[in-house]
Amino acid sequence: xxKAQPGRKGDYWAFEDSLGYLARLIFRSFSQVRETRxxxxxxxxxxxxxxxxxxxxxxxxxxxxxRRLAMRDATTAVAxxxxxxxxxxRRCVNPRDRRETLVFLxxxxxxxxxxxxxxxxxxxxxxxxxxxxxxxxxxxDLMQRMIANLAREDPDIGxxxxxxxxxxx
Amino acid sequence: xxKAQPGRKGDYWAFEDSLGYLARLIFRSFSQVRETRxxxxxxxxxxxxxxxxxxxxxxxxxxxxxRRLAMRDATTAVAxxxxxxxxxxRRCVNPRDRRETLVFLxxxxxxxxxxxxxxxxxxxxxxxxxxxxxxxxxxxDLMQRMIANLAREDPDIGxxxxxxxxxxx
DNA sequence: GCTTGTTTCTTAGTATGCTAAGATAATGCC
DNA sequence: GGCATTATCTTAGCATACTAAGAAACAAGC
Numbered sequence: 001x002x003k004a005q006p007g008r009k010g011d012y013w014a015f016e017d018s019l020g021y022l023a024r025l026i027f028r029s030f031s032q033v034r035e036t037r038x039x040x041x042x043x044x045x046x047x048x049x050x051x052x053x054x055x056x057x058x059x060x061x062x063x064x065x066x067r068r069l070a071m072r073d074a075t076t077a078v079a080x081x082x083x084x085x086x087x088x089x090r091r092c093v094n095p096r097d098r099r100e101t102l103v104f105l106x107x108x109x110x111x112x113x114x115x116x117x118x119x120x121x122x123x124x125x126x127x128x129x130x131x132x133x134x135x136x137x138x139x140x141d142l143m144q145r146m147i148a149n150l151a152r153e154d155p156d157i158g159x160x161x162x163x164x165x166x167x168x169x
Numbered sequence: 170x171x172k173a174q175p176g177r178k179g180d181y182w183a184f185e186d187s188l189g190y191l192a193r194l195i196f197r198s199f200s201q202v203r204e205t206r207x208x209x210x211x212x213x214x215x216x217x218x219x220x221x222x223x224x225x226x227x228x229x230x231x232x233x234x235x236r237r238l239a240m241r242d243a244t245t246a247v248a249x250x251x252x253x254x255x256x257x258x259r260r261c262v263n264p265r266d267r268r269e270t271l272v273f274l275x276x277x278x279x280x281x282x283x284x285x286x287x288x289x290x291x292x293x294x295x296x297x298x299x300x301x302x303x304x305x306x307x308x309x310d311l312m313q314r315m316i317a318n319l320a321r322e323d324p325d326i327g328x329x330x331x332x333x334x335x336x337x338x
Numbered sequence: 339g340c341t342t343g344t345t346t347c348t349t350a351g352t353a354t355g356c357t358a359a360g361a362t363a364a365t366g367c368c
Numbered sequence: 369g370g371c372a373t374t375a376t377c378t379t380a381g382c383a384t385a386c387t388a389a390g391a392a393a394c395a396a397g398c
Contacts, residue, residue, distance in 0.1 A: 213353080213354095214353090214354085215353065215354055215355090218354095240355080240356095241355075241356065241357080243355090243356075243357080243358090244354075244355055244356070247354085247355090248354080248355095251353095266363080266364070267362085267363055267364080268362070268363045268364060269363095
């Protein structure tokens with residue numbers, strides 16, 4: 001085994017520097033910190049993901065929603081069944097293409113947007129406390145470049161990834 | 170709603186810049202890219218997490234292992250049952266404190282270390298392709314600072330987090 | 339128009355993680 | 369020593385995401 005030199009790329013043993021491990025901690029912390037705030041309104045971490053995307057634009061097909069979130073169609077189907085049972089979305093067959101199911105927010109879910117959306121900013125600024133604007137921008141840039149690198153090896157992520165840093169609305 | 174100004178902290182609508190979302194993509198890509206390489210040796214993404222930590226040092230209790238990975242004791246218990254059934258670890262009661270179960274790697278798991286550990290470096294350098302050494306170091310630093318910020322709100326992560334960026338071996 | 343292939347959604351089964359609640363062992367206080 | 373508290377592990381049940389396989393609607397070629 002090579003001699004450990006903490007922080008160097010070639011150091012097999014610098015577990016604490018593993019970018020995948022760090023990403024896991026960040027993802028989990030974000031989810032948990034956010035969920036403690038959204039559960040007051042009955043929204044779980046899993047529901048949040050779909051609602052957030054739908055707030056951006058609803059009336060899209062399940063497949064399109066999956067694509068935007070880099071999720072499998074099967075995952076989306078199960079999640080939307082839950083959201084529908086919770087009266088947060090309603091689904092109807094697209095008359096133009098009856099294979100598709102279009103997803104619409106209910107009035108209740110629409111109202112939640114105003115209450116819950118600020119949570120995004122709150123958690124973001126909490127996570128970047130002590131960061132200069134430049135550091136925050138650098139972090140996003142480096143993370144996005146890393147995603148682009150990984151997308152080459154993991155084409156599944158490519159779809160969702162690409163539409164993001166190219167500014168898809 | 171505020172006017173969207175992409176990339177600015179105050180922009181609620183810059184979903185593509187959500188650090189939690191980016192972390193999710195990174196975590197998932199890492200897991201999948203790595204798993205395609207370790208499955209050849211019969212090691213799943215979930216097993217990898219525990220093996221990687223145990224390669225660093227085995228003969229520790231389940232509770233200590235949980236702490237180092239920021240996992241729940243219950244999660245670790247189930248995972249280790251799987252690893253034991255796969256003959257990758259064996260467990261025995263600590264005679265000094267019979268509440269504890271000490272976890273040891275089997276000879277087979279030890280041999281796997283040499284084969285699989287290079288995968289860590291391969292995936293890391295793949296993810297940071299085109300990064301200067303300085304950029305890679307900056308990324309780790311910013312991610313660790315973000316974890317530290319989040320740990321204040323989510324104490325669970327604190328344990329595993331702390332022992333990492335303070336250089337616990 | 340019919341067949342063949344593609345797209346979209348669904349179901350079923352699996353993996354990985356969580357919380358809650360319980361069992362057993364150790365520790366501390368009297 | 370005996371009893372209450374704490375620590376560790378386990379089980380059970382749930383949430384979230386995956387793959388694989390099938391159903392239904394559409395599209396394309398003949």
